[in-house]
Amino acid sequence: MSGMETVQIIVNAEKQAAKIIQDAEATAANIRRKIDSLIQEQRTEMLATAKKEAAALVQQAEEEGRREAESYEKESAVRTRELIARASSKKSATVEKLVGMVMQGEK
């Protein structure tokens, strides 16, 4: 092999090496480019899931609250009915007491 041939082989190897590095840089740039859209995609997906779960949580609380409120109102209505029934049985005695207060000592 002549000296010229040897130089040619080395020049070719250098060109090939430069190509390898160039390709690697293009691949790296591509990897970097993709990550931004990947992150954005992940963000959109995770936040959408979180918002959906949040809405479900609030709706569930609303339903629970309504059920508890209805139950409270029913129990309260029963308590009020009982209270009024007890009070009604004391009406006559109370009227007597009030009349007595007005007439007290002057009848």
Add this chain to the structure above:
Amino acid sequence: MMSETSKFTEDILNAATEKAGNIIGEAEAETQRASDEAKTSISREAENIMRNARADAEAVKRREISEARHKSKLHEEKEKDIVMTEVLDHAKKRVLDVAKDESKYLPYLTTLVENAIRQLGDETLLIHLNKADMTRINRTNLERDVNKGLQKPIKIEWSKEPIEAAGGTIVSSPDGKTRIVNTLDERFDALESKLLVEAGKSLFGQ
């Protein structure tokens, strides 16, 4: 010579391959870091959304129950108010009806007059009655009973103008400047707040 050239080119290519590996590895590591950081940040954001939702949910539930309590309390108060009003109206009617039963009313009226005279402390007084009492009350007997009750002679004058009341009396100095209102209506109205408290205690144990 030939094998040396080969080795040299192989070294060049090996170095290039290694560098290429480093370039790609670095990009991959960099994106992995960015991805991890982004995941942490997004998770925090998502957790924040959930935390706010939990607080909202708690508030929504509390509001529903609080509104129900308020509504029930209002209903209870309204029902109690109906009973209280009924009792108070009935009591007032009973007090005003006392005037219809002369056997009860005359001694009561005498006491009302006596008490008013004691409060005024004068020895000459003007007594006002309603129209019905002006007609039906025997004034001589009432004067006699009052003097007896007070155990001292009092000069009583009778107003010719009837008062607007269901019963009872207004006793005044002759010039009308000082007066004690002892009508049934007025006595009831004056005591109304106390009567309400008493009725509340008696009916609802308040």
